[in-house]
Amino acid sequence: MGTKGRQIVGMDVDELLDILNQAFADEWLAYYQYWIGAKIVKGPMKDAVASELLLHATEELAHADLLAMRIIQLGGTPLNNPEEWFKHTHCGYDTPSEPFVKLILAQNIKGEQCAIDVYQKLLKLVRDADPVTYNIVLTILQQEVEHEEDLQALDEDLNSLMMRNVN
Ligand SMILES: [Fe+2]
Ligand SMILES: [Fe+2]
Numbered sequence: 001m002g003t004k005g006r007q008i009v010g011m012d013v014d015e016l017l018d019i020l021n022q023a024f025a026d027e028w029l030a031y032y033q034y035w036i037g038a039k040i041v042k043g044p045m046k047d048a049v050a051s052e053l054l055l056h057a058t059e060e061l062a063h064a065d066l067l068a069m070r071i072i073q074l075g076g077t078p079l080n081n082p083e084e085w086f087k088h089t090h091c092g093y094d095t096p097s098e099p100f101v102k103l104i105l106a107q108n109i110k111g112e113q114c115a116i117d118v119y120q121k122l123l124k125l126v127r128d129a130d131p132v133t134y135n136i137v138l139t140i141l142q143q144e145v146e147h148e149e150d151l152q153a154l155d156e157d158l159n160s161l162m163m164r165n166v167n
Helices: 004-008 013-040 046-073 082-088 101-126 131-166
Strands: none
Touching (some): 046 101, 101 131
16 A cells, blocks of 8 residues: 555545445446346336436446546555455445336435435545545535436336326
């Protein structure tokens, strides 16, 4: 580990690197959960849902990229083996074993709510200590909030569609 990062951050850099690597693991798992969800989703509105899931997947991967760059800037190493993702993840991975569109949406909504919680806590932690990380985390958090809203909106559309069909 270099000393470069230690001089520019007003907190324990190893602690910050651990938290950033947790978030990095979360992003890769979120990426895959969205990506595979988009492939297998079934039911009403599946095309609209699949394209939203695929868009979110792309954005989670971009979050992983932002986190990896910051980890390297701080003198750390982004987790370099996928096996490590499960050891470090905070939000985990929810296997989409049932492809029905409502269940896929519910799993991903839960994941976004976890991510929002993680990034809100991280934002508070780095607010005064590390403005560069703060800025990155704020950017990511804003997108996670949008993701959660987009999924909720799709779920509501789906509910009204399903209501119409039974009436
Ligand atoms: Fe993300
Ligand atoms: Fe997200």
